[in-house]
Amino acid sequence: MTTKLNIQPGIMGVKPYVGGVSKIEGNANAIKLSSNENPLGPSPKAIAAYQAEAGHLHRYPSESHAGLRELIAATYKLDVDRILMGCGSDEIISFLCRAFAGEGDEVLYTEHGFGMYQISARLSGATPVSVPEKNRVTDVDALLGACTENTRLIFLANPNNPTGTMTPDAEIARLADNMPEGCLLVLDGAYADFVYGFDGGAGFVEARDNVVMTRTFSKIFGLGGLRIGWGYGPKDVMEVLSRLRGPFNVSSAALVTAKAALEDTEYTEHCRAENEKWRGWLAAELEKIGLPSDPSFANFILIRFKDEEEALAANAHMNENGLIVRMVANYNLPHAMRITIGDEQSCRQVVAALTEFKAG
Ligand SMILES: *Cc1c(COP(=O)(O)O)cnc(C)c1O
Numbered sequence: 001m002t003t004k005l006n007i008q009p010g011i012m013g014v015k016p017y018v019g020g021v022s023k024i025e026g027n028a029n030a031i032k033l034s035s036n037e038n039p040l041g042p043s044p045k046a047i048a049a050y051q052a053e054a055g056h057l058h059r060y061p062s063e064s065h066a067g068l069r070e071l072i073a074a075t076y077k078l079d080v081d082r083i084l085m086g087c088g089s090d091e092i093i094s095f096l097c098r099a100f101a102g103e104g105d106e107v108l109y110t111e112h113g114f115g116m117y118q119i120s121a122r123l124s125g126a127t128p129v130s131v132p133e134k135n136r137v138t139d140v141d142a143l144l145g146a147c148t149e150n151t152r153l154i155f156l157a158n159p160n161n162p163t164g165t166m167t168p169d170a171e172i173a174r175l176a177d178n179m180p181e182g183c184l185l186v187l188d189g190a191y192a193d194f195v196y197g198f199d200g201g202a203g204f205v206e207a208r209d210n211v212v213m214t215r216t217f218s219k220i221f222g223l224g225g226l227r228i229g230w231g232y233g234p235k236d237v238m239e240v241l242s243r244l245r246g247p248f249n250v251s252s253a254a255l256v257t258a259k260a261a262l263e264d265t266e267y268t269e270h271c272r273a274e275n276e277k278w279r280g281w282l283a284a285e286l287e288k289i290g291l292p293s294d295p296s297f298a299n300f301i302l303i304r305f306k307d308e309e310e311a312l313a314a315n316a317h318m319n320e321n322g323l324i325v326r327m328v329a330n331y332n333l334p335h336a337m338r339i340t341i342g343d344e345q346s347c348r349q350v351v352a353a354l355t356e357f358k359a360g
Contacts, residue, residue, distance in 0.1 A: 008125065009103055009125040010103075010121075010122040010123055010124065010125040010126070011122070011123060013122050014119050014122045014123060015119075016119075017115050017116060017119055018115075018330065019035060020032065020034025020035035020036075020324070020326050021034050021324050021326075022034070022035075022324065023324075024319055024322065024324060027322050029322060030322045030323070030324055031322060031323050031324065031342060031346045031349065032324045032340075033300075033323060033324060033325050033326075033339050033340040033341075033342050033346060033350070034324045034325055034326040034338075034340065035224070035326070035340065036161065036191075036219055036298070036299055036300050036340045037218075037219075037222065037224055037340065038219065038220060038221070038222030038271055038299070039340070039341070039342040039343040039346060040222065040270075040271055040274065040343065041222050042221060042222035042223050042257070042261055043221075043222075043260065043261050043264035043267040043268070044267075045260045045261075045263070045264045045267070046221070046222075046223065046257045046258075046260040046261035046264065047257075048260070049256045049257050049259070049260035050226075050253055050256070050257040050260075052256070053252055053253045053256050053257070056252065057252070057253075059252060060248055060252075061248055061250060061251055061252035061254075061255055062252070062255060063247045063248065065085040065250060065255060067255070067259060068085065068255050068258055068259050068262075069083045069085065069230075071259055071262055071263065072230060072262065075262055076199070076200075076202060077202075078202060078232055081235070081238075082232055082233060082234070082235055082238045083230055083231075083232055083238075084230060084231045084232075084238055084241055084242055084245065085228065085229075085230050085249070085250045085255075086228070086229050086230060086231065086245070086249060086250070087227045087228070087229075087249050087250060087254075088216065088218060088227040088228065088229045089188070089190060089214040089215060089216040089218075089229030089230065089231070090116050090120075090229070091229070091249065092214045092229060092230065092231035092241070093116055093117065093120050093155070093186070093188075093214060094116075094120045094123065094124075095231070095241045095244045095245065096120075096153060096184070096186060096212065096231075096241065097120040097121050097123065097124040097126060097153065098120075098123075098124045098244055099240045099241055099244060100152045100153055100184060100240075101121060101124050101125075101126035101152040101153050102124055102125045102126060103125040103126070104126075104127075104150060105126045105127065105150050105151075105152045106126065106127050106128075106129050106148060106150045106151045106152065107120075107121035107126050107127070107128050107129065107151075107152065107153045107154075107155070108129045108131055108143060108146055108147070108151060108153070108154040108155070109121075109128065109129075109130060109131070109154070109155040109156075110130075110131055110132075110133050110138050110139075110143070110155075110156065110160065111130050111131060111132050111133045111331075111332050112133055112136060112160065112162060112163050112328075112331045112332055112333060113130075113155060113156070113157060113160065113161075113331075114155070114157050114160075114161050114188065114190075115330070115331070117155040118130070121153075126152070126153075127150075129146055129151075130332075131143050131146045133163070135294075136163040136165055136294055136302070136333075137163070137165045137167070137294075138156060138158075138160065138165075138167040138171065140167070140171045140172075140174050140175045143175055143179075144175065144178050144179065147179055147180050147183065148180075149180060151179070151180055151183045152182065152183055152184070153183065153184050153186060154175070154179060154183060154184070154185050154186065155186045155188060156172070156175075156185065156186065156187055156188065157187075157188035157189075157190060157191070158172070158187055158188070158189065158192070158200075158201065159191045159192070159194070159195065159296070159297035159298040160298075161190065161191065161298065161300070162300070162302050162326065162328045162331050162333065162336075162338040163294060163302055163333075164293070164294060164295075164296030164297060164298045164300060164301060164302055165294050165295075165296070165297070166195070166297045172185075172187070172201070172204060173204070176204060176208055176210060176211055179210070183210065184210055184211070184212055184233075184237065185204075185210060185211045185212070186211075186212045186213075186214060187200070187201030187204060187205075187211060187212070187213045187214070188213075188214050189201055189213055189214060189215045190214070190215070190216045190218070190219055190229075191219055191220075191297065191298035191299065192215065193215075193219065193220040193221075193268065193272065194219070194220055194272060194275055194276075194297065194298050194299050195297050196272070196276075200213055200215060201213040202232065205232055205233055205234070208234075209234045209236075210234075211233070211234075212231060212232070212233035212234075212237055213231065213232045213233065214229065214230070214231045214232075215229060215230050215231075215232070216228075216229035216230075217229060217254075217258045217261060217262075219299060220268060220271055220272065220275075220299070221258065221261040221262070221268065222261070222271070223254070223257060223258060223261060226251070226253065226254040226257055226258070227250075227251075227254060228250055228254040228255070228257075228258045274343075275299045275341050278341050278342070278343070278344060278347045279296060279299070279301060279341045281347060282301060282339070282341060282347045282350065282351065283295075283296065283301050285351045286301075286303050286350075286351065286354060289351075289354060289355055289358045290358060291303040291304065291305070291354060291358070292304055299340060299341045300326075300338050300339060300340045300341060301338070301339055301341070302328070302333070302336050302337070302338050302339075303336065303337050303339065304335055304336050305335050305336070305337070306335070307334075307335050308329065308334040308335050310335070311327065311334065311335050311336060311337055312327070313357070314337060314354065314357050315327055315337060317353060317354075317356070317357040318350075318353050318354070318357075321349065321352075321353040321356075322349075323346075323349060323350060323353055325337050325338065325339045325340075325350075326338040326339075326340075
């Protein structure tokens with residue numbers, strides 16, 4: 001090395017994000033249930049829109065994202081001017097940290113909260129603070145107790161990943177009412193579309209000046225590979241965030257495909273119904289063989305084993321049977337296993353493999 005590198009604070013403290021395993025050595029037909037992807041894939045209309053875009057790839061994408069933002073605004077009844085598109089909702093999370101949390105500032109997230117909160121906080125030089133949950137549910141008293149005069153952001157996924165549980169509206173209101181001034185509450189609605197009649201936190205954004213919502217096309221819309229998500233918040237907050245955005249942060253393919261996916265409400269409805277059906281079935285079948293889980297509101301369940309040893313043995317057995325699931329020891333849940341709700345056949349295979357495992 002010839003130069004002394006001037007590395008910015010926080011960067012070397014980051015442990016890289018570990019995504020879901022996607023392959024099993026020697027098994028080309030493994031079923032991946034480790035990243036909460038839509039087992040049915042995106043809408044066929046979205047795929048067609050993506051393919052139609054192929055002839056225009058020499059063109060730069062829209063800078064304003066106007067067409068898609070208007071559709072999002074109309075679909076969810078929001079103010080189009082306060083919608084910000086990102087390269088995945090991960091990018092909105094990182095904008096929030098860069099904009100509002102630097103050295104000496106604290107970013108709170110719940111004990112079993114999504115890994116990107118901690119990473120983004122560190123990358124912006126801030127201090128991530130993990131706050132205990134109560135039986136895998138957000139503990140608002142603990143969050144409020146952890147607030148200091150340096151707290152700038154509180155991240156809360158609702159439904160939460162990897163627990164699948166939800167924080168009741170009244171508790172969210174209590175948190176937003178009592179957190180310190182100058183602190184923003186970020187409601188991550190990555191799984192909001194799986195919950196019937198749920199606005200993902202939009203109502204809180206409309207009613208307050210200290211709540212931001214993030215959403216994604218990666219989950220129910222089945223577009224994780226395209227990288228597109230969005231944020232919604234108070235005008236002054238969104239004006240700050242939009243300054244961090246590169247003009248072409250979302251590709252033209254992502255814009256047209258997301259638009260077609262959002263328009264195909266019938267397909268989304270079908271995905272929501274299938275998820276609900278097989279999630280209920282899977283949880284009930286696993287409960288019968290001694291593998292409990294909390295009622296999940298998302299497209300996965302988190303089953304609990306006796307201890308870490310049993311969880312690891314079960315995971316090995318799943319792999320032998322061509323099933324890839326997510327171990328969540330790094331989310332402080334070493335005795336648990338997160339299983340994405342697959343299609344009918346995948347769910348049946350999961351039950352068969354775990355039944356065999358339990359029978360020893
Ligand atoms: C999957 C997920 C996201 C989505 O991230 P993208 O960058 O939009 O793909 C965000 N938050 C949580 C809690 C998630 O599980």
